[in-house]
Amino acid sequence: MGRFGIHGEFSVSRSRRQTLRLRRVAIDTFRENVAYMHRDCEIYCAEGFQALAKIEIRSGRKRVLAVLNVVDNGNILAPDELGLSEQAFDQLNLREGHAVRVAHAEPPASLAAVHRKIAGDPLRYEEFLALTRDIVDNRYSKMEMATFLVACSHSGMSRDEVLSLTRAMVETGERLDWGEPLVADKHCIGGIPGNRTSMLLVPIVAAHGMLIPKTSSRAITSPAGTADTMELLAQVELSPKRLHEIVRRERGCLAWGGAARLAPVDDILISVERPLSMDSPGQMIASILSKKVAAGSTHLLLDIPAGPTAKVRRMQDAVALRKLFEFVGDRMGLHTEVIITDGSQPIGRGDRSVFRAARRHAGAGKRPAGPAGSAPEGPAPGRAGARVRSGHPWRAGLRGGARHPRFRPRAGEDAGHRPGPGGKRSGPRAGTPVSQGACAAGGLRHGH
Numbered sequence: 001m002g003r004f005g006i007h008g009e010f011s012v013s014r015s016r017r018q019t020l021r022l023r024r025v026a027i028d029t030f031r032e033n034v035a036y037m038h039r040d041c042e043i044y045c046a047e048g049f050q051a052l053a054k055i056e057i058r059s060g061r062k063r064v065l066a067v068l069n070v071v072d073n074g075n076i077l078a079p080d081e082l083g084l085s086e087q088a089f090d091q092l093n094l095r096e097g098h099a100v101r102v103a104h105a106e107p108p109a110s111l112a113a114v115h116r117k118i119a120g121d122p123l124r125y126e127e128f129l130a131l132t133r134d135i136v137d138n139r140y141s142k143m144e145m146a147t148f149l150v151a152c153s154h155s156g157m158s159r160d161e162v163l164s165l166t167r168a169m170v171e172t173g174e175r176l177d178w179g180e181p182l183v184a185d186k187h188c189i190g191g192i193p194g195n196r197t198s199m200l201l202v203p204i205v206a207a208h209g210m211l212i213p214k215t216s217s218r219a220i221t222s223p224a225g226t227a228d229t230m231e232l233l234a235q236v237e238l239s240p241k242r243l244h245e246i247v248r249r250e251r252g253c254l255a256w257g258g259a260a261r262l263a264p265v266d267d268i269l270i271s272v273e274r275p276l277s278m279d280s281p282g283q284m285i286a287s288i289l290s291k292k293v294a295a296g297s298t299h300l301l302l303d304i305p306a307g308p309t310a311k312v313r314r315m316q317d318a319v320a321l322r323k324l325f326e327f328v329g330d331r332m333g334l335h336t337e338v339i340i341t342d343g344s345q346p347i348g349r350g351d352r353s354v355f356r357a358a359r360r361h362a363g364a365g366k367r368p369a370g371p372a373g374s375a376p377e378g379p380a381p382g383r384a385g386a387r388v389r390s391g392h393p394w395r396a397g398l399r400g401g402a403r404h405p406r407f408r409p410r411a412g413e414d415a416g417h418r419p420g421p422g423g424k425r426s427g428p429r430a431g432t433p434v435s436q437g438a439c440a441a442g443g444l445r446h447g448h
């Protein structure tokens with residue numbers, strides 16, 4: 001029978017049964033690795049896999065972790081195939097048909113820290129660091145991440161915990177170094193319709209020669225974030241190399257921080273927070289400041305709108321949040337100035353990203369607030385109005401609420417100049433400081 005004999009043939013046959021052919025399943029699972037296995041698959045039956053279990057897919061030194069979904073339709077997946085979602089397939093980086101092995105994934109060691117947080121115990125920096133690294137390595141399912149977020153929100157986070165989480169989030173990604181003593185940034189915690197002042201401030205600051213590489217996030221609890229609105233006018237998903245090229249040439253930019261792998265765990269957690277409409281104070285501070293530190297900012301101006309429908313509704317909560325921002329910012333080496341402003345009503349006219357973009361673009365003068373060369377030439381109001389009237393934002397189906405507008409601009413009407421009731425706004429101007437004590441000369445209040 002030769003050297004291997006019957007046992008050798010059995011071993012080869014068994015080895016083949018333990019492998020599956022890789023197949024790409026064209027499904028975008030939004031920042032979650034998902035694997036698909038047929039219910040009649042021999043490995044599925046033999047290993048005792050269950051739907052939503054975490055599995056490890058391996059071939060040589062390459063491996064990914066994924067959440068398992070079970071398929072009953074043979075037209076979707078054959079019993080000898082393993083399907084991977086778009087993100088998981090790209091991460092594994094193997095061709096279709098390649099043989100892969102599948103096994104149960106070991107639970108992340110940092111899950112014990114989540115259990116401690118559920119019980120109300122404070123976590124140390126080392127525990128936050130292990131947890132954020134496991135999240136970036138796709139060791140956590142979205143259900144487990146949701147459990148962590150809810151535990152932090154329900155039990156609360158001390159200021160030392162918020163600082164530790166911020167540091168851990170910075171450590172999990174890239175950090176930019178601009179080689180300059182002053183790198184400016186501006187941020188508003190959001191919650192006020194029409195608040196897109198960044199699209200005006202960034203080009204103004206850059207025109208004065210200050211470096212302002214403004215990175216923004218996608219929306220969490222609102223229809224559109226600054227990055228979503230800016231994406232109507234210019235590309236915002238920029239690689240670190242492209243980001244450097246634009247900032248060195250223009251002294252500023254408006255970009256989404258996720259594409260540059262700046263605090264990547266933040267973008268993963270945001271993908272869980274958004275369906276829950278959840279943005280707890282501790283998570284919000286860690287999210288904002290980790291992105292700013294990772295982007296290389298040295299000075300940050302931060303706006304906290306307070307009002308009956310804003311994220312922060314009571315003045316005492318706004319003051320407490322301001323102090324926590326300043327505490328974490330100072331210890332992260334980020335000079336942070338915080339102002340509390342009037343958030344009692346929307347800012348400007350219109351609350352959808354396409355109309356915000358048109359209004360901010362029209363008000364910015366001759367150049368768009370974004371990567372140079374990414375918008376057509378001509379006066380800014382004409383470009384913005386023409387882009388809105390063309391219907392391009394709706395055809396593109398972009399994120400941030402632009403897909404199903406409440407109304408389209410009428411022929412000859414610029415959406416950015418659509419009049420409100422009575423042709424003008426009433427009441428105090430939204431966005432202004434709420435009291436004399438909230439600001440100093442020039443509208444900025446020095447932090448305490």
